[in-house]
Every structure is written in C-alpha cells, then in structure tokens.
Amino acid sequence: MSVSCDFVSLAVPGVQGLHPYQPGKPVEELQRELGLERISKLASNENPLGPSPKAMAAMRECLPQVARYPDGSGHALKAALSQHHGISADRITLGNGSNDVLDLIARAYLGPGREAVFSRYAFAVYPIATQAVGAEAVVVDAHPPEHAMPLGHDLQGMLAAVGEATRVVFIANPNNPTGTWLEAPALREFLCAVPATVLVVLDEAYLEYVQRLDFPDGSKWLDEFPNLIITRTFSKIHGLAGLRMGYSLSSPEVADVLNRVRQPFNGNSLALAAAEASLQDKEHVQRTANVNALGMEQLSKGFASLGLSHLPSAGNFLCVNLGQPADTVFQGLLQQGVIVRPVANYGLENFLRVSIGTAEENTHCLETLSRVLAS
Numbered sequence: 001m002s003v004s005c006d007f008v009s010l011a012v013p014g015v016q017g018l019h020p021y022q023p024g025k026p027v028e029e030l031q032r033e034l035g036l037e038r039i040s041k042l043a044s045n046e047n048p049l050g051p052s053p054k055a056m057a058a059m060r061e062c063l064p065q066v067a068r069y070p071d072g073s074g075h076a077l078k079a080a081l082s083q084h085h086g087i088s089a090d091r092i093t094l095g096n097g098s099n100d101v102l103d104l105i106a107r108a109y110l111g112p113g114r115e116a117v118f119s120r121y122a123f124a125v126y127p128i129a130t131q132a133v134g135a136e137a138v139v140v141d142a143h144p145p146e147h148a149m150p151l152g153h154d155l156q157g158m159l160a161a162v163g164e165a166t167r168v169v170f171i172a173n174p175n176n177p178t179g180t181w182l183e184a185p186a187l188r189e190f191l192c193a194v195p196a197t198v199l200v201v202l203d204e205a206y207l208e209y210v211q212r213l214d215f216p217d218g219s220k221w222l223d224e225f226p227n228l229i230i231t232r233t234f235s236k237i238h239g240l241a242g243l244r245m246g247y248s249l250s251s252p253e254v255a256d257v258l259n260r261v262r263q264p265f266n267g268n269s270l271a272l273a274a275a276e277a278s279l280q281d282k283e284h285v286q287r288t289a290n291v292n293a294l295g296m297e298q299l300s301k302g303f304a305s306l307g308l309s310h311l312p313s314a315g316n317f318l319c320v321n322l323g324q325p326a327d328t329v330f331q332g333l334l335q336q337g338v339i340v341r342p343v344a345n346y347g348l349e350n351f352l353r354v355s356i357g358t359a360e361e362n363t364h365c366l367e368t369l370s371r372v373l374a375s
C-alpha cells in the first residue's frame, strides 16, 4: 500500500525539532562550483599540516587488513592512551570521533524528563545529542560582551541552573566556536559545588593547542571527581578528522556504562592504527602547536589592522567580529576561494570563525578579506 505520510511527524519528538548540522564546505565542492585554483579552507578547525607521517605509515601498513573487523575493544590504542595519560585503560571509552562519545553519554544518561545544562554559544553537538534523546536542554546565558571573557561560559550561572532533573553538564574548554576558556580555580570550584550525581562532561578537543601555563588538564582531576568525564579527539591537533577517532576518560563505572551503548565496531581499523601512531609523534604535535601560535598572532594582528576585533581564543581558530551581519563577507570570501565558517546558527550573526592555517593560508585569508571589505 502506498500512502504518502509525513515522516517528520512520525519521528520521535526530540528529533522532529532538530536541524541537520551544517558542516564547512568541502574544498572539492567549491573547486567544482567556481573553478578556482587556489582555495584555503579555514572552516573546520583542522590541522593545516595534515596528519603525522607516523600515522600515515601506520595506515598504509594496516590497509591489507581492512577485510577483517577492527579490534572492537581497541586494545592497542587504549594501552597507548593509558600510558599517555597515566591512567588505567578501564577508564577509557573510544568513540567514532568524540562526537560519538558525547552521543553515548546522552543515550546512557539523558532522556525524557532529564535535563542537560550547557552555555549559550557552546559546541553545537550538545543541543543535538540532548534533543535527539528527548531530554531538555537548559541553555545558560554566557558572559556579556563587555566581560573579561566575552561570550564565555558563566560557571556560576550554570551551577545555578543545575536542578533535580539535571543529569549532565556540558563544558567545552576551550569552547568552539568562541575560543573562550575557563581557568583552573573556577573550574575546580564548579566541580566541587556540583552534586556528585550530575555528570560533568569536560570537552577538551583543543587542549593540546593551549599555550597558557595555568590551563587546567581535566584528566588530572578524575580520581577526585568520579562524576567527571573528559572528552578528547584525534580530529584536531592530531590531524585525523577524516578518520573519526575520539575518546573519553572517566571513572571505570561510567566507562562501563558507555561501553554498554557503544556500537561494537565504532572505531575503524585505520583510525585505531593511525591514532596509536600519532600519539607517539610528539614532535608533530609540538610543530602544529607552534605553527598555530604564530598563525594566531598573524591573524590577530591582521584583523586588527583591518579594524576588526575577535573573541579571546585558546584554540586553533578565531571568532572575528565584523560589526554587521557577516553573510555578505562570508560569501565574498567564498567566491575568492577562502572558506571560513559562518556562526549565525549559534546566534553569532556578526561573527565569522576562522581556523588558523599555515602562514600562506592566513595571508591569503587576510588579503582576500581586505579586498572583500573594501568592495
């Protein structure tokens, strides 16, 4: 029987209200559309140096084995991570990207009648994961623009928003798309004050980029706070975004729960091998962090000389304020081969998020931006 029906209204209530995540435009698509030769993609906070050569070699070695299922327990990678972080392997949960881990947390601990607390302008996956399982998102106002950390997470406000139904708090440090961050004392104070039954997810996707000496590394606090979950990724400084590998560090009990809802083969063979090799290449990580620090200075100065300010950032991107709706400038940059990220979907209509690239890519971006603003 063929009857047309409204498949949206057949979906579970949380899913009906969702909008698909809008990823950055792929380079090939723009090349196809505009026939441009030179394209700088500074839209998805990827590593402009690419993956570690050690990761590439590990993948090549692994290729002939892809007819076999991957190691569903991720034994070798977990052993490497265990050593890297100095914590036991039973605290580690592997995900198909750390987004997968965020989803596992939502599926295991959220649902109808339960609430997740997070900040306005926090990472887009928190509302998606929350809403998809029918839980309530409690969005807390961020710091105002005139605050020392403009649009950053307001931990006191977030603590005040934690109620009877709260099961999870999502915190990104540093946050994407703003780049804003939280310092150790404030974060510790928050962890001490939050009820022990509320899971605090500390998303540290950009931690390796942070140059500040006093910056908190949440993995050091796991023994003290059994309700703490740290998420990390191989997509950012490790340059393996296309492979999808991320993980969480938590108490062994929480890891056990997350592993119950995890797809048995959520980490593919190439990703497992590349991540393990990448972890050993400390030089590549350091080189990337150095290129990022120089690029941050280059872009920051360049924006300033164009009369533009940006939000404070500890990540590998800058959220630049155009002082007017940014769409025209975004389109202008796109037409000339510079892909950046509009963040109007976050309620940041006047901003564009620019990932920090190589010196050449940053120059391309600044020169193009200067032309676009002048036209």
Ligand SMILES: *Cc1c(COP(=O)(O)O)cnc(C)c1O
Pocket: 045, 096, 097, 098, 099, 100, 123, 172, 175, 176, 203, 205, 232, 233, 234, 235, 236, 241, 244, 245, 246
């Ligand atoms: C990029 C990013 C991630 C990582 O996502 P993956 O699924 O690991 O690629 C996680 N959290 C934040 C805040 C990010 O910006």
